[in-house]
Amino acid sequence: MASLTNLTRTYENTCPAPSDAGTLRIRGAAAEVQEGSLIIKPVLVSENSQFGAEVHGVDWSRAISAHVVKQLVELQDKYAVLIFRKTGLDNARHIAFAQQLGKELEVNPFFYGKQNDRVGEPSLWDVGNINLDGSLVQPDQRRWQHSLGNALWHTDSSYHQQRSKYSLLLSHGNPVKGGSWTHFADTRRAYADLPQAKMEELEDLVIEHDLWHSRKLASPETYSNPLPHELALKPPAYHRLVQTAPDGRKTLYLAAHAKLVLGRSLEESQRLIWELIEHCTQPKYVFSMEWLDAGDMVWWDNRQSMHRANPYTTSMTARDVRRATVIDDGPLAYGVIEQERNAAI
Numbered sequence: 407m408a409s410l411t412n413l414t415r416t417y418e419n420t421c422p423a424p425s426d427a428g429t430l431r432i433r434g435a436a437a438e439v440q441e442g443s444l445i446i447k448p449v450l451v452s453e454n455s456q457f458g459a460e461v462h463g464v465d466w467s468r469a470i471s472a473h474v475v476k477q478l479v480e481l482q483d484k485y486a487v488l489i490f491r492k493t494g495l496d497n498a499r500h501i502a503f504a505q506q507l508g509k510e511l512e513v514n515p516f517f518y519g520k521q522n523d524r525v526g527e528p529s530l531w532d533v534g535n536i537n538l539d540g541s542l543v544q545p546d547q548r549r550w551q552h553s554l555g556n557a558l559w560h561t562d563s564s565y566h567q568q569r570s571k572y573s574l575l576l577s578h579g580n581p582v583k584g585g586s587w588t589h590f591a592d593t594r595r596a597y598a599d600l601p602q603a604k605m606e607e608l609e610d611l612v613i614e615h616d617l618w619h620s621r622k623l624a625s626p627e628t629y630s631n632p633l634p635h636e637l638a639l640k641p642p643a644y645h646r647l648v649q650t651a652p653d654g655r656k657t658l659y660l661a662a663h664a665k666l667v668l669g670r671s672l673e674e675s676q677r678l679i680w681e682l683i684e685h686c687t688q689p690k691y692v693f694s695m696e697w698l699d700a701g702d703m704v705w706w707d708n709r710q711s712m713h714r715a716n717p718y719t720t721s722m723t724a725r726d727v728r729r730a731t732v733i734d735d736g737p738l739a740y741g742v743i744e745q746e747r748n749a750a751i
């Protein structure tokens with residue numbers, strides 16, 4: 407098998423240019439829209455796509471009505487990333503809202519019991535940098551190395567054969583000193599801008615996604631040989647590269663977890679996968695959301711966007727963010743099963 411050393415990818419601790427700091431990067435002539443009790447501020451507006459929106463007017467102090475849930479899902483289908491400020495949600499209400507968006511939430515496979523988990527909820531992923539005893543995670547901890555993969559462009563859970571559709575990341579506690587961002591890329595618009603010949607080349611491709619592949623890319627020393635229990639927990643999964651987004655447009659289903667294009671060598675696969683990730687994450691398709699206050703929440707659709715975190719740094723202060731992940735129950739949820747895979751090679 408080809409060596410992965412020359413494929414290693416890491417990112418600097420990037421944040422938006424200083425002139426943009428303090429808020430979302432709002433580009434295009436996005437007008438504020440009022441829909442019933444909601445006010446919607448689109449983030450990245452172009453001729454053929456609206457991507458990201460800050461939504462105000464949801465009353466998070468009570469259960470969200472079925473009517474508002476429907477309204478929000480329609481907005482989600484259109485914008486792919488919705489941002490809510492100062493929601494005041496706690497773990498239970500975070501989970502309750504996520505449960506209104508799909509039949510089932512993902513259970514964190516790395517949850518080792520309430521007493522061993524700072525957040526204490528199997529359906530919440532602790533993606534912050536705080537240890538159980540309150541100290542900050544350090545570079546010599548496996549958890550730090552694992553988190554570095556989050557700083558590569560990805561979609562959540564593409565390495566599951568039944569993938570997830572939504573992620574809802576909620577901030578608790580104080581804002582991070584020096585700032586904290588999550589970056590999002592519009593894969594629908596990126597697909598639409600591909601040359602026709604490229605679209606035809608990609609149309610029927612099937613991708614093998616492997617969590618340990620992205621861990622290895624971001625942290626080659628720690629993850630050149632994942633531990634046996636890690637490997638057993640997460641075997642690879644297979645999904646189509648070109649998919650249809652909820653609004654009917656085509657999109658690319660890509661992630662740093664994407665290891666192989668079925669039928670191609672590892673080197674060839676990685677060349678194509680990263681060429682496409684670079685294409686999708688050009689600045690014109692990307693906005694950066696700044697985490698400003700406790701209670702800020704971002705809800706994204708993994709089926710029609712990519713995202714990445716900033717890597718941990720030793721100078722950062724506590725960052726307490728927790729994620730609920732809603733399992734996909736739509737027609738493409740189960741990806742490409744074995745029989746179809748054999749036909750694709």
Ligand code: OGA
Pocket residue numbers: 533556562573575587588589713714715716727729
């Ligand atoms: C995640 C993730 C980004 C961040 O929780 O899936 O990628 O900024 N988080 O923490």
Ligand code: MN
Pocket residue numbers: 556560561562713
């Ligand atoms: Mn993620």
